[in-house]
Amino acid sequence: MNQSLNYLLRRLGFYFIAAWAALTLNFFIPRLMPGDPAAIIFARFRGKLKPEAINALRETFGLTDEPLLGQYWSYLKSILQGDLGISIAYFPEPVTNIISSALLWTIFLAGFSLIISFSLGTLLGTIIAWKRSGKLDSTLPPVLAFVGAFPYFWLAMVALYIFGFELSWFPLGHAYGDDVTPGFNMPFILSALYHAALPALTMILVSLGGWMLSMRNIMITTLGTDYISFAHAKGLSSRLIMLRYAARNAILPNFTGFGMALGFVLSGALLTEIIFSYPGQGYLLLQAVRAQDFPLMQGLFMTITFAVLAANWMVDIAVLFFDPRTRK
Amino acid sequence: MDNNQDSIFTRWIIGILRNRKAITGVVIIFLFIFLAALGPFITQDPTAFLSTPLSPPSWEHWLGTNGQGQDVLAQTISGARQTLLVGFTTGIMVVLIGALIGGISGYYSGRIDDFLSLLINVFLVMPGLPLMVILASWLPPGPATLTGVLVLTGWAWNARVIRSQMMTFRSRDFVSAAIVSGEHNIRIIVLEIMPRMLSLLASSFIGASIYAIGAQVGLEFLGLGDVSTVTWGTNLYWASNDMALLTGSWWNFVPTGLSIAIVSFALTLINFGIDEVTNPRLIAERVWREKIPIDTVVNGITPVVKDHE
Amino acid sequence: MVAFGLIVFNGCKNKENQNARRGLIIFQESQISWVRNFNPLSPAGAARWPTSAGIYEPLFIYNSMSGEYVPWLALDYKWDKGNKVLEMLIRDGVKWSDGEPFSAEDVAFTFNVKRKHRALDTRDSWGYLKEVIAMSDTIVKFEFKRIYVPGFDALATQSIVAKHIWDKIDDPVKYSNPNPVGTGPYTEIIRFDSQLWELGKNPNYWQKGKPHINKLIFPTYPSNEQVTLALLSGNLDWAGAFIPAVDRVFVSKDTEHHKYWFPLTGHTTFLHTNTQDPILSDVRVRKAISYAIDRELVVKVGMYNYTEPAHVSGVSGPMSKWHSPYLNQREDWTVYDPVKANMLLNDAGFNKDETGLRHTQDGHLLEFDIIIVSGWSDWIRSAQVVSQNLKNVGIKAKVKTYDFGAWISRMQKGEFELAIGWAEKGTTPYALYRGMMSSEYLQPIGETADVNWHRFSVASADSLFREYERTSDQNEITEIIYKLQHLFIEHAPSVPLFAEPSWAECNTKYFKNFPSAENPYATLSPNYAPENLFVLVNVQNR
Secondary structure, three states: OHHHHHHHHHHHHHHHHHHHHHHHHHHHHHHHOOOOHHHHHHHOOOOOOOHHHHHHHHHHHOOOOOOHHHHHHHHHHHHHOOOOOEOOOOOOOEHHHHHHHHHHHHHHHHHHHHHHHHHHHHHHHHHHHHOOOHHHHHHHHHHHHHHHHOOHHHHHHHHHHHHHHHOOOOOOOOOOOOOOOOOOOHHHHHHHHHHHHHHHHHHHHHHHHHHHHHHHHHHHHHHOOHHHHHHHHOOOOHHHHHHHHHHHHHHHHHHHHHHHHHHHHOOOOHHHHHHOOOOOHHHHHHHHHHOOOHHHHHHHHHHHHHHHHHHHHHHHHHHHHHOHHHOO | OHHHHHHHHHHHHHHHHHOHHHHHHHHHHHHHHHHHHHHHHHOOOOOOOOOOOOOOOOOOOOOOEOOOOOEHHHHHHHHHHHHHHHHHHHHHHHHHHHHHHHHHHHHOOOHHHHHHHHHHHHHHHOOHHHHHHHHHHHOOOOHHHHHHHHHHHHHHHHHHHHHHHHHHHHOOHHHHHHHHOOOOHHHHHHHHHHHHOHHHHHHHHHHHHHHHHHHHHHHHHOOOOOOOOOOHHHHHHHHHHOOOOOOOOHHHHHHHHHHHHHHHHHHHHHHHHHHHHHOHHHHHHHHHHHHOOHHHOOOOOOOOOOOOO | OHHHHHHHHHHHHHHHHOOOOOOEEEEOOOOOOOOOOOOOOOOOOOOOOOHHHHHOOOOEEEEOOOOEEEEOOEEEEEEEOOOOEEEEEEOOOOEOOOOOEOOHHHHHHHHHHHHHOHHHOOOOHHHOEEEEEEOOOOEEEEEEOOOOHHHHHHHHOOOOOOHHHHOOOOOOOOOOOOOOOOOOOEEEEEEEOOOEEEEEEOOOOOOOOOOOOOEEEEEOOOOHHHHHHHHHOOOOOEEOOOOOOHHHHOHHHOOOOEEEOOOEEEEEEEEEEOOOOOOOOOHHHHHHHHHHOOHHHHHHHHHOOOOOEOOOOOOOHHHHHHOOOOOOHHHOOOOOOHHHHHHHHHHOOOEEOOOOOEEOOOOOEOEEEEEEEOOOHHHHHHHHHHHHHHHHOOOEEEEEEEOHHHHHHHHHHOOOOEEEEOOOOOOOOHHHHHHHHOHHHOOOOOOOOOOOOOOOOOHHHHHHHHHHHHOOOHHHHHHHHHHHHHHHHHHOOOEEEEEEEOOOEEEOOOEEOOOOOOOOOOOOOOOOOOOHHHHHHHOEEO
16 A cells, blocks of 8 residues: 555656646747737737837736746746736636636537547447457448548538538537526536537547557457456356456556546647637637737646646556556 | 577568558558659649639549639649658657657666656646647748657657567566677667567557648648648648538548548558557457358357467 | 437427527627627727627717718817817717716716826827817817827727726726626627627617617637638628638528628738838839739639729729829839839849849849738738749749738838738828838837838828828818829839728628618628627618
8 A cells, every 4th residue: 555655646746747847838938939919919909009008008918028037936926826817818807717618618528528439439349359240340440440540620520511511410519509598407408418419429430449449459468368268267258258357457558548638638629629619728729829828828738737637647546546456 | 699680670571561451551651652752743733823713523623623723633642742741750750759768768777767757758748739739830830840849749659658668678588688698788779679669669650650640730720831832731721711611612622631531541551460460369360250150259259369478 | 329319309499499580690709709808998909899889989980981980979070279179079968878978078088098097098199189178068179289180080989988987997907897888789788608698789879769689699600610601501690701702602502691792991902022121122123023913813813803903002992082193004013014024123133044033133042931821811822823923023932821929020020021911091091101101100120110011211201291190171181192192102112912802791681771782881891890880770670
């Protein structure tokens, strides 16, 4: 037990270092980008601004001439206090407000798709590895691999066009319908699911092949091991062997991959959101970059990084829990 | 020692060449490369604003024209060039960097390993797409930027995989034997271990290339590439800007998408092939499955080949 | 499986409800999610459309179709004391949406709050204003510290805010004004979610019987594809979007109801030439570049024939009345004439080599980058045509795209050679020529210049600008403009490319009385505040 605690603490230490590195990177990159956000905003106006007005505006946005190191310390301090600053593009809205609603939708859509894709893919992979019936194994992996080879946004656009526009089976975008009010009510939840259906379907379709294939390959390796033959010899039912023994051990390596994918979910399924007009974090990031909105960019990058670290952390704990070998 | 290395390498290549999947994949890739290289000599000028925009396929333009009246076939073929170039270059660089850092980290344990693993893990945990978007929008658009951004965000994954493989090999007998007989570490890495890691390196290269092609096309679709060059990604960017689907001009959208899919799929096939060569069990069951009639495969009992390594 | 079926079924059922139109569905802002901000004074321009002209209103509205200022919250104006004083007569009987009366006090207050917080003074009115006083409930007096007649536009089109509300706001710069009180036709926020918000009628609006439509609905559309999809499927009633091949894409889906109107705005899109560049500083080179461009092809390929080649004066369409009658055809360097282009380049000493490309005397290739904002595909295509045109006369031009931030930074600092961009706009060409040739706005390379990116000036123009600013006499104004125009044509500080159209689409299935070519009571595009107020008060239910 002590050993695993040690292990977890070391991992935690690593995550702190990674977080610090990310934060530092996060701080410097926007500042290295050319273009002055104040100037960009002025460019939107027809008239010209006298120097005093520009400076007043700069102060409002906190674009001071303080030396870089000073800015860095204030940046770190405010992050620790949970103050992510005021957005420039959506002035004067605080960054935390803008990110929070977007964050929820991204988690909903991408998390939902990932869970289904992983479960379905793993299940299929297990079945295929077990039943060596020619049909499934020779058709499904290649077909799914081919579908997954298309650029994601290409499939999404075609799907949106055919199923949303031509056939009108699905809505053309947005996270929920215009006639429901957000909240914990059935119409809203159903509407949200309905609107997430097509984007989620496209995301699932593209990633399904990958999960299925890796599970299948690992299963095949596992099936060759001694304890499986032993189980057979003892006369255990094949269903039992498949699920309780083979799958359970095979799923572990796949699960680590899931952990990382979960983290990347919050990178925002950027392209999905653009194509389906889905109000998540990914598109927000693109807008922030375009508007040179430092605070928003940093806030988004930070949220995403922390989410990835948290997801990895949780996977570490889960692996430790499920895999008795690590509980040395 | 040299004989050993030679035969590992040759054996591996022969194994690959015998594999159905790998060969199919390789042939397709070479076909595309061939077409891309010949491109300028066999097609019309892809950038010339020739005819009526958005006209369907005809004898004059086999794949029709795009929103500016440019020949789609020419665009598709010449688009292959930069896309494949950036894709494979990224693949090679990722593998080189991965092998270097991952290999050193896996071979030398202790402080070097701790430091390099930390580096790898930090890069691994950085959100890739956001970083790519930020960097690509900041740097001047073009193939160099794309390659740089892709390599920066993609090297860590392969490094980690190579590192674990290296650690496995490190503890094997043949390595201990080599060390005991006084061989230099570098020699061991390069001459003993690397040849055995061929499958991993090759499939890393393929995997990285697939990733590079996909990510590149994605970035260019967002308009972050150099939109005045002709690449598969920019073709799709223009197609969507010109509302290709909504005007029913599928010929603007489909050929490039299909080409990307075919190339990625071909690369995946090669990877499948490599997998099978490395993991003979996968082939064995296929062989067994073909030889044994279906009805004798009862209750999921399968003949399985043992691993002798 | 069952759950999936239920979801689809529910979705289909809900769709039927949407057929009864609950309000006018509008697209003007491209956003992925809405942020609640209705501050019309906000310097960041972060307020939701139509805050500045819809919730709030200005004193006069310039109608680009008729070329006149239409009285709105003000009825009349008068210049006095040698154009050093401007008096405006304010409309009475107007109420704020909370029932309080509107008066000249509110007008004076609005301008004074901009004086107090300079960050709000986005048009730098206090650069020439001395005092703004409400002389009575209906008269406002503007005292100028220097004579500046063109300042009228900024004063007339200012959105007026309520003194009794804003008096109590400490920091109007950072205030997001979540529950606005305005004089405009629509002031009530019915609903505000991240992906949809609704704006309802002002119960106390001063134009009786108007507006006709009960509410405005704003869904989010983050990209042009989404807007187009919505337009095609009849889910949008009014939009200001660029649609390629609009007849085929949009109109064909419902020829009876899907309408568009892209009238010229009068302004011009330019190929800016950085006159500080040693080669481009030669006027012959600039004119040669202009002669080399096949504007018809640019318009056809880049702009889907939605517009026309630019006029050499830099204005066109509704501003064609400003074309000088003294214009000599031979001076017009915007016609397509590669022969002349070659001649001028040869004259200037740039000879062609064997490959057909030109060199300077000391052997440097004539090579330029044309920089464009990435994502502005119509301009990118136009630039590609220009690049090919220039190659034909021996100049190598490469198209480079940059993200908006990086692009505008380069333009403002003068770190570019060629670029496609807009120019200063105004109700007369004065603003355009001032931005093109005035030394007042000239900045060295590396310093940020908000206008005159191409960094050109000519002394004789400066005195003409001063004269213009001092007079309010129409005849004098016209003569000065002609003179400026001839200076512009002589010096070719930048190359006019094509006329700027406005983008507007509407769906007449549920609503009628949108402006159109047959009924041009205003421009249809929602992108030109405050002119969109005309549409908002006149559109009717079917």
